[in-house]
Structures are given as structure tokens and as C-alpha cells.
Amino acid sequence: MASRVPRLITTPIFYVNAQPHIGHLYSSVLCDALGRWSRMCGHPTRVTTGTDEHGLKVQQAARARGTPVREFCDQVSGTYRDLFAEFGVEHDDFIRTSEPRHAKSVTALWERVRDNGFIAKGRHAGWYCVSDEAFLTESQTQVVDGARVSVESGHPVEWIEEENYVFRLSAFQDRLLEWLESHPGAIVPKSRQREVEQFVRAGLRDLSVSRPKERIEWGVSVPGDDSQTVYVWMDALTNYLTVCGGAEAADQFWPADTHIIGKDILRFHAVYWPAFLMAAGLPLPRRIAAHAHWTVEGRKMSKSIGNVVDGKGAMAVAGERFARHQRDVVRYYLLREGGLANDGDFSPQRLQEVCAAELADVYGNLVARVTGKKMALPTVRAPSASHFHAEDRELASQVGALEAVMYETMDRIEPSASLQAITETLRHANRFFSAMEPWRLRHSDPERHEAVLHSCLRAISACSVALQPFIPTAASEVLDHLKCDPQKRKAADISAWRDTTFDLGAGALVLFPKTPKHHS
Numbered sequence: 462m463a464s465r466v467p468r469l470i471t472t473p474i475f476y477v478n479a480q481p482h483i484g485h486l487y488s489s490v491l492c493d494a495l496g497r498w499s500r501m502c503g504h505p506t507r508v509t510t511g512t513d514e515h516g517l518k519v520q521q522a523a524r525a526r527g528t529p530v531r532e533f534c535d536q537v538s539g540t541y542r543d544l545f546a547e548f549g550v551e552h553d554d555f556i557r558t559s560e561p562r563h564a565k566s567v568t569a570l571w572e573r574v575r576d577n578g579f580i581a582k583g584r585h586a587g588w589y590c591v592s593d594e595a596f597l598t599e600s601q602t603q604v605v606d607g608a609r610v611s612v613e614s615g616h617p618v619e620w621i622e623e624e625n626y627v628f629r630l631s632a633f634q635d636r637l638l639e640w641l642e643s644h645p646g647a648i649v650p651k652s653r654q655r656e657v658e659q660f661v662r663a664g665l666r667d668l669s670v671s672r673p674k675e676r677i678e679w680g681v682s683v684p685g686d687d688s689q690t691v692y693v694w695m696d697a698l699t700n701y702l703t704v705c706g707g708a709e710a711a712d713q714f715w716p717a718d719t720h721i722i723g724k725d726i727l728r729f730h731a732v733y734w735p736a737f738l739m740a741a742g743l744p745l746p747r748r749i750a751a752h753a754h755w756t757v758e759g760r761k762m763s764k765s766i767g768n769v770v771d772g773k774g775a776m777a778v779a780g781e782r783f784a785r786h787q788r789d790v791v792r793y794y795l796l797r798e799g800g801l802a803n804d805g806d807f808s809p810q811r812l813q814e815v816c817a818a819e820l821a822d823v824y825g826n827l828v829a830r831v832t833g834k835k836m837a838l839p840t841v842r843a844p845s846a847s848h849f850h851a852e853d854r855e856l857a858s859q860v861g862a863l864e865a866v867m868y869e870t871m872d873r874i875e876p877s878a879s880l881q882a883i884t885e886t887l888r889h890a891n892r893f894f895s896a897m898e899p900w901r902l903r904h905s906d907p908e909r910h911e912a913v914l915h916s917c918l919r920a921i922s923a924c925s926v927a928l929q930p931f932i933p934t935a936a937s938e939v940l941d942h943l944k945c946d947p948q949k950r951k952a953a954d955i956s957a958w959r960d961t962t963f964d965l966g967a968g969a970l971v972l973f974p975k976t977p978k979h980h981s
Contacts, residue, residue: 467714470718477522477534480771481540481541483807493930498867501952502868509555510554510555512537514538516693517677544772549788556703563699582625583625583626584624586621596669597611628695630736633735650802671690673689698734786934786935789931789935824924838910861956864955870882883924915963942967
């Protein structure tokens with residue numbers, strides 16, 4: 462296992478111009494799973510999230526609602542906190558860019574970059590996309606139906622000419638390429654790193670990093686110039702330093718281990734952010750993981766279509782069948798079906814099918830069978846060698862291999878692969894249970910009966926420990942039901958159940974109702 466270095470794992474901070482949906486939830490659940498796994502591996506871990514509350518879009522959204530901008534931000538930021546609590550997303554810090562500590566952090570970074578000679582006042586003319594809060598070159602825009610829009614997002618752009626401050630982004634083209642070439646895993650998946658390399662090689666233009674106060678009032682003032690507001694992306698990206706104490710006093714958690722972001726904000730995180738850090742003389746994050754988006758039943762989420770799914774909508778899809786563990790069911794589906802490279806699809810039918818087939822009919826079924834009345838043993842001890850047969854050794858081998866698979870897949874940020882490996886182990890244990898027929902051995906061969914149960918309980922315990930980052934409530938319920946030692950629930954304990962005496966005194970446990978069989 463890697464040395465236990467501190468790990469900062471971050472979500473993007475979410476823009477408060479609109480309500481959260483399953484795309485935001487996926488970023489957060491993915492980050493939460495990585496944070497839980499990091500702690501299980503023994504790393505000091507800090508997980509952060511929060512809300513991005515400055516900029517023109519927020520001003521406009523607040524005015525459209527007729528609400529003071531700070532009150533508007535309080536309301537929307539609160540919905541994110543509620544969403545995370547509802548889905549068991551744990552965080553060590555919830556940063557809001559409207560906080561005084563963040564303004565202090567932005568000021569410190571600005572002054573450091575300016576004093577190093579990379580920010581100067583100038584005149585800027587070019588296309589600006591309000592929806593994306595981004596300055597664009599001519600080649601990054603196109604005319605569609607008589608209106609000029611962003612090529613990447615399709616959002617309208619406007620031509621602006623104004624005096625503001627400019628960051629010398631062009632000075633970092635070679636350094637950014639050197640960083641990317643010397644750190645092949647700096648951006649994952651690989652396709653995103655290639656995309657960034659192509660963008661940088663095409664040439665970098667200097668970046669406007671402020672807007673006149675008369676255009677954007679709601680933001681951090683440029684140090685020493687109250688007539689200008691810091692550009693929203695320089696402001697927002699600095700949150701990752703704020704949660705570590707700021708540019709001048711960053712603690713042991715900087716540089717960040719992993720920034721989790723959506724692929725739509727890759728350029729800001731993988732070009733602008735490293736360049737700002739280089740300009741400030743600060744170390745760069747270990748990696749930036751840009752995940753794919755979510756469609757709904759094959760269609761892009763859109764307010765105009767009316768198919769945007771929020772947290773409550775996702776819970777409703779889990780339905781009455783999974784009422785006891787609705788949030789874990791949604792978490793499982795998002796992590797099972799989502800990914801870095803390819804878009805996930807949120808489908809009510811698919812959610813029911815996946816969670817019935819894997820959570821109910823495999824995991825829940827095995828737990829219910831082994832803890833059921835037909836087994837009727839208060840305690841299950843480790844078997845002697847003579848009662849540990851070839852079939853037990855085969856299952857034990859797969860259980861023993863699970864820990865290494867978890868380390869490998871979670872390091873690659875592939876929770877879907879982790880869940881596949883866990884489910885295959887549980888399927889093997891189910892087949893083993895059916896083949897051994899322990900209910901028939903209870904009286905005819907009690908030692909073998911106990912040995913079969915022990916092999917199954919080893920598999921259940923190992924898989925439940927491995928499932929903690931993904932479905933923490935249900936996995937913990939199983940481990941508690943079996944009275945598994947709370948101190949034996951770390952990553953290294955996935956393979957540590959060989960000599961355990963299990964307690965079945967609590968009786969049968971039904972986590973998820975099994976899919977009923979239909980007879981013609």
C-alpha cells in the first residue's frame with residue numbers, strides 16, 4: 462500500500478444560478494466514495510465541496526427572482542447542503558466563495574501572481590459568454606441562425622471592449638506542456654489529457670482576469686483597485702487553496718490529491734488553474750479527474766424538455782421496493798453506471814433492473830439466506846482443515862483477491878469496476894451456497910454445515926467492507942448485524958476474516974426484497 466500521505470479530494474464548487482440535479486449529485490457521490498476509501502486506506506483525508514456564488518449569472522438570477530443576491534445565494538447554497546445530507550455525502554469543509562476567508566485567499570493569490578509579474582492592467586476586446594463565464598477567441602465561436610454562439614456549449618456570446626487586468630497565460634504554454642508530458646496521469650481519463658494537450662499546443666492567449674465593477678458588482682474586488690472585480694474563474698478556482706489555509710499558509714493537504722470535475726469545466730481546471738499556480742510558485746494538484754455527463758433515458762437533461770432529475774426525483778425512482786435504503790440504491794446506480802470516459806444514462810427502468818439484479822438478488826439474497834432461520838447457528842467458527850474443502854478454497858481465493866482489485870480500481874477512479882468485482886465475488890458465494898446445500902447438512906454433517914456458513918460469511922464480510930464507500934448505510938448494517946469488529950473495517954481488512962467467529966444471534970436480515978419469481 463502507498464505511504465499514508467495526506468489527501469485533499471475535492472468536488473467542483475457548484476454554481477448557484479440554478480438548482481442541483483443528478484449531475485451535481487454524481488460529482489459529489491463520486492468524491493465521497495473516494496474520500497471514504499482514502500480513509501479506509503489509512504490516509505489523512507480532507508474532502509471538500511461548496512458553492513460558487515460570484516459572477517454575472519448569479520447577479521442576473523437573483524434579480525430575475527427579485528431577491529437580494531446574498532439571500533439568493535444563501536437559499537441555493539442551502540439546497541446543496543440538503544442534497545448532500547440526504548445522500549450521505551460527507552465533507553470536511555463546505556466552502557462558499559462569498560465567505561470573508563475566501564476573499565482573503567483570493568486577494569493573497571492575486572497579489573502573489575501580480576508581484577511575480579504575471580498580471581498587468583490593459584485593454585481587452587473579444588467575445589464573452591455570460592452563461593459559461595468565459596472569454597472566447599474568434600475560432601471558439603460560430604454563427605448559428607444569425608446569432609454568434611460558443612462552439613463548445615452553444616450558448617450566446619457578446620463582444621466586449623473594456624479596461625481590465627490581464628494574466629499572462631501565454632507565458633505558460635511551454636511549462637504546461639512540460640507538466641503534461643512529465644505527468645501522464647495528471648488528467649484522467651487519458652482522452653481528456655490529450656484534449657488539453659491539443660488545446661495548449663494550439664496556442665494560448667493572455668486571459669482577462671477582472672471585469673469592471675459597473676458590470677459585475679457581486680465578487681471580490683481587485684486588490685488595490687476597487688473599480689474592478691476579480692474574474693469569476695480565478696475567484697472560484699482559488700477555493701481549493703482557501704480550504705487549505707490560502708496561498709500564503711497552505712497546510713499539509715496542499716497540493717490536492719484529486720480534483721473531481723465535470724468534463725465541461727476541464728479547460729478552466731487543467732489550463733487556467735495550473736497556470737495560476739505556476740505563476741504563484743505553488744505546487745500543482747496530483748491529478749484532475751474529469752467525469753462524463755448524465756443523460757436521462759438517452760436524452761440530454763434540459764429544462765425546456767422538462768427531464769431534469771433532481772435528488773428527490775432520483776429517490777422516487779428507487780421507489781417503495783428499496784424504501785429502507787433508497788439513498789444507497791441511488792448512490793449504487795450512479796457509481797455503477799456513471800464513469801469518467803462515457804456519459805451515464807439515468808433510466809428508472811435501468812435503475813430498478815440493476816439494483817434488483819445486484820443489490821437485491823445477489824448481495825441481499827446471500828445475506829438473507831445465510832442469516833435465515835434454516836441455518837440456525839448462534840455462532841459460526843472457523844473450520845478445521847479437514848472440513849475446508851476445495852470449493853471453499855476456490856471461494857476464499859476470490860475473496861482474497863478482492864482487496865488488490867479494490868486498490869487498483871479505486872486508484873484509477875473506476876468505482877464501476879470495483880462494484881463489478883464485488884458483485885462477482887458475491888455471485889460466486891451464492892453459487893457456492895446453493896451447491897453445498899447447507900440446510901441439508903445441518904443434522905447430517907454439522908461440522909461441514911458450519912464450514913459452509915463460515916465461507917459464506919467470510920465473503921459477505923469482505924464484500925460489505927469493500928462496499929462501505931458506495932452504499933455506506935446498508936454495508937454498515939450488515940457488518941453491525943454480524944457484530945463485526947468496528948475496528949476491522951479498513952481496506953486491509955477485506956481479506957482479514959479467515960479466523961473470525963461470526964455471531965448470527967441477531968437472526969435473519971433482509972436488506973432488499975428479492976425479485977419475486979413469476980410462474981407461467
